[in-house]
Amino acid sequence: MKLHWSPRSPFVRKVMVAAHELNLADRIEPVRTVVAMKAPNRDLLLDNPLSKIPTLVLDDGTAIFDSLVICEYLDTLAGGRLFPRDGMSRWHALTRHALANGLLDHLILWRNEREKPPERQTPEWLDSFALKTRETLARLERDAAWLDGEPFDIAHITVGVLLGYLDFRFDDLRWRDAHPRLTAWNETFAARPSARATEVRDG
Structure with missing residues (x-):
C-alpha cells in the first residue's frame, strides 16, 4: 500500500499512529506529497481529486480517503481493535x-x-x-x-x-x-x- 504522506500533517499522523498500533506500518510505503490550498498537487489529483492527504492507494490502484476512512480500513485488515463495533x-x-x-x-x-x-x-x-x-x-x-x-x-x-x-x-x-x-x-x-x-x- 502507498500512502500520500507529509511529516507535518496531523491527519497523516493519525493514520500512521493507527498503522503502528495495528502492526501494519511495515505494509505502508509513505510517499512524500506536498499539498497547499493554493496549489493542488497534480500527481495527487490522479488518486484523490480533492488533492488532500492522507490518501491511501491499495496494490490494485484503489484509492481510499480521508483519514477516518483509512483508519477504519486498516482496522478491518487487522481484525478490528480501534473502532468499537456495537x-x-x-x-x-x-x-x-x-x-x-x-x-x-x-x-x-x-x-x-x-x-x-x-x-x-x-x-x-x-x-x-x-x-x-x-x-x-x-x-x-x-x-x-x-x-x-x-x-x-x-x-x-x-x-x-x-x-x-x-x-x-x-x-x-x-x-x-x-x-x-x-x-x-x-x-x-x-x-x-x-x-x-x-x-x-x-x-
Whole structure:
C-alpha cells in the first residue's frame, strides 16, 4: 500500500499512529506529497481529486480517503481493535473522534489566517477559532475520565494527535496551563511506541 504522506500533517499522523498500533506500518510505503490550498498537487489529483492527504492507494490502484476512512480500513485488515463495533461505545468513540478531528480542521484554518499579513486578517475569524479551541479543550478536560478508563481506540489516537499538533503549531496557547487531566494523559500517549514513531515535524 502507498500512502500520500507529509511529516507535518496531523491527519497523516493519525493514520500512521493507527498503522503502528495495528502492526501494519511495515505494509505502508509513505510517499512524500506536498499539498497547499493554493496549489493542488497534480500527481495527487490522479488518486484523490480533492488533492488532500492522507490518501491511501491499495496494490490494485484503489484509492481510499480521508483519514477516518483509512483508519477504519486498516482496522478491518487487522481484525478490528480501534473502532468499537456495537452499541453506544461505537457512537461515543466516533463522536469523540469528530470533536478532536473537527478542532484539527479549525486549527489548520486558524493557522492559515494567522499567517496572513495583519491587514488581511479577519478579526472575527481569529476570535471564533480561539473560542472554539478553548471550548473544545475545556470539554475534553471535563470529560477526560474516558481517556484512562476505556480501551484505546480511534478517539484516543485523535485526541493525542490533536494535542501534539497544538504543541507543534500553537505552543503560544500554552494549553497545558488550564488542562491538567489532558496534560497527564498526554504524557502516557506520547510515550506509546506508535506516538514516538510518528512525531509530527518540519521536513
